[in-house]
Amino acid sequence: MSQELVYGLHAVQALLKGSPQNVQELMLLRGRKDQRLQKIILQAEKNDIALSFVDRRTLDDKVEEGANHQGVVALCVGKTKVHDEKFLLELLEQLDQRAEAPFLLILDGVTDPHNLGACLRSAEAAGVHAVIAPKDKSAGLTPTARKVACGAAEVLPFVTVTNLARTLQQLQQAGVWIFGAAGEATQDVYQSQLTGPMALVMGAEGSGLRRLTREHCDHLIKIPMAGEVSSLNVSVATGVCLFEAVRQRGG
Numbered sequence: 001m002s003q004e005l006v007y008g009l010h011a012v013q014a015l016l017k018g019s020p021q022n023v024q025e026l027m028l029l030r031g032r033k034d035q036r037l038q039k040i041i042l043q044a045e046k047n048d049i050a051l052s053f054v055d056r057r058t059l060d061d062k063v064e065e066g067a068n069h070q071g072v073v074a075l076c077v078g079k080t081k082v083h084d085e086k087f088l089l090e091l092l093e094q095l096d097q098r099a100e101a102p103f104l105l106i107l108d109g110v111t112d113p114h115n116l117g118a119c120l121r122s123a124e125a126a127g128v129h130a131v132i133a134p135k136d137k138s139a140g141l142t143p144t145a146r147k148v149a150c151g152a153a154e155v156l157p158f159v160t161v162t163n164l165a166r167t168l169q170q171l172q173q174a175g176v177w178i179f180g181a182a183g184e185a186t187q188d189v190y191q192s193q194l195t196g197p198m199a200l201v202m203g204a205e206g207s208g209l210r211r212l213t214r215e216h217c218d219h220l221i222k223i224p225m226a227g228e229v230s231s232l233n234v235s236v237a238t239g240v241c242l243f244e245a246v247r248q249r250g251g
């Protein structure tokens, strides 16, 4: 089984809370006195996880260049929370049984792990049930994405699908309305009804929504822009749209 890294205080804390059994070892910065780090140590000791106290260089070497590990790196196995189409259909069934309207986020080819992480963080905070992305040409749950997600990647289901257009159709058949976010849309997000079963689709950093994805949307919505800049960063736009939906859905 391949080993994965999770680093950063929030991400590691969430990992120890959600799936401590998957953590093989925790590497901590020697001599660092930080309350949050102490909490992590206690949590790890409670779960009999091996701890090693190392110098900064050893931790820096474990993560991508320039990444801020905040003095903690977890080595894990078998913790990948990446789900498939079958999981999504089961999730829809469960929500139906609980009479809960699906609230989904779809990222149509977001490739920057920082953006994926930021979208996951906002989605989790907004109460989204799952985040969906195409398997190919999209950022995956890399250590960077997990770190930026601040723990959201450890708790929010992340579903990858081979054919996004087919998934959109399946969602529509299940009664989910598809709202694509696009700067050139005529419908304003604040005038849209986002209270029912819905999936918000966000486009890629450079190219926006793909043609086929766009064609499968029931509505295209825009965030009105007052200035000269033509678009928002995808994670910012995700936050704006999701929290408008949260507002309408009564929090």
Ligand SMILES: C[S@@+](CC[C@H](N)C(=O)[O-])C[C@H]1O[C@@H](n2cnc3c(N)ncnc32)[C@H](O)[C@@H]1O
Residues within 6 Å of the ligand: 180, 181, 182, 183, 184, 201, 202, 203, 204, 205, 206, 207, 208, 209, 221, 222, 223, 224, 225, 230, 231, 232, 233, 234, 235, 237, 238
């Ligand atoms: C950086 S933008 C992509 C810009 C790209 N040039 C385009 O043509 O869409 C990435 C994504 O964020 C969302 N987005 C950014 N600004 C938006 C706005 N003002 N209204 C709605 N969605 C927006 C869209 O989903 C867009 O595809």
